[in-house]
Amino acid sequence: MKRYVQFEPFIIEDFETDHWDHPKHRHNHFEVILIMHGSGKHIVDEHEMDYTGGDLFLLRPEDSHEFNVDQTTRFIYFKFTQLYVSNNNFQVPENWNREIDLLLRKSQVSHGSLIHSAEDIAMTRKLMEMISMEWQRSAKRYKETIFQLFSVILTLIKRNQSQPYEKFEGDDTSRIESILYYIECNIHDPDALSAAKIADEFYLSPNYIGSFFKRNMEVTLSDYISEYRYKLIEQRLRYSQDSISEIAMDFGFFDASHLNKFFKKHFGDSPSDYRIDVEQKD
Structure with a gap:
């Protein structure tokens, strides 16, 4: 199976297509993928699911995947290495490595979209749009700006994955x-x-x-x-x-x-x- 190799700490790709040209593949990096609009199928390992505008996926290096596009789809890709999120010179939230651990672990048990709240989907769209714009502009301190925007997306993913546990449960x-x-x-x-x-x-x-x-x-x-x-x-x-x-x-x-x-x-x-x-x- 083909494996795409990336040596840069992170890369942003923003494109629209009505046909998926890549075979099922793996990577040596992580990918956060936002569906801005469009619909089709997303196949991760042996799991096949529908995708639509607002869906957000996270893929690990060992995950194999491909898309089948039904309606013209705009994808925004955030491709990053573990080194990017764990060793950098930017200010990070407290317990950042632990947050990354939980995020990567969560991707093992669910290959579906990571964001469920309508309000958080809207925020994620705006954040990914801003990340794409910063990447294209490459203005002063754009790398730091992108990293801080990504940390907000991580927070949104975290609060959409689990509800706080309660001591009193009915069954x-x-x-x-x-x-x-x-x-x-x-x-x-x-x-x-x-x-x-x-x-x-x-x-x-x-x-x-x-x-x-x-x-x-x-x-x-x-x-x-x-x-x-x-x-x-x-x-x-x-x-x-x-x-x-x-x-x-x-x-x-x-x-x-x-x-x-x-x-x-x-x-x-x-x-x-x-x-x-x-x-x-x-």
């Missing part, structure tokens, strides 16, 4: 969804993810939370949390330039050796060996 389905969101929000804080703490948050017995979670998710609570942390750490190792010590600190490990033990237990290799292996394959 098991709603309660388990709230627990999953709680885990997502606290994945960098091990102290908040003990069975006793989660049980207390949702007014469940510490002895019951484990069986309740496994009955609904078909996996134990501890295994789910470990797998989630492992996936995020793997993404950080693969796509960022953060040191092993920085990653360990951000995920609540005492030091790099504790992260090494955790990662090796799940993957078989140390974080350093995994990163070297990824670089050699790329």
Whole structure:
């Protein structure tokens, strides 16, 4: 399968077409794609979905995709590397790397549009238009302006992906969804993810939370949390330039050796060996 390679930190493309010329492909970078207008099909991996004006998609390097255009479509592409979002000289929001982790993780569970609120769709259109204009003008400090606009889009994506969890839920389905969101929000804080703490948050017995979670998710609570942390750490190792010590600190490990033990237990290799292996394959 064809893989498009990009060496620049970020590239903006704004174009209109009534025919998609690219075969199904992958990239070595991430892509945020806004549909300004038009309609058709978007195929991501084995998932096929309709697209229409206002839809916003995020693709990771390992995702394969293509479009089938039914009605003339205007696309605005924001293509960026992990280095662009994790290592730059611009002022970034607090916990920026964690926000990126959650955004990339969310793309694994849903290939649909990332923005659902009509008001936020309108804002996203304006923001992407401004990004495209800044890119074309290349005026003074345009890179910083584009980065700050992108950080706003990230915030809009975040608030459209999940609703704040609530302790009081009416049925098991709603309660388990709230627990999953709680885990997502606290994945960098091990102290908040003990069975006793989660049980207390949702007014469940510490002895019951484990069986309740496994009955609904078909996996134990501890295994789910470990797998989630492992996936995020793997993404950080693969796509960022953060040191092993920085990653360990951000995920609540005492030091790099504790992260090494955790990662090796799940993957078989140390974080350093995994990163070297990824670089050699790329």
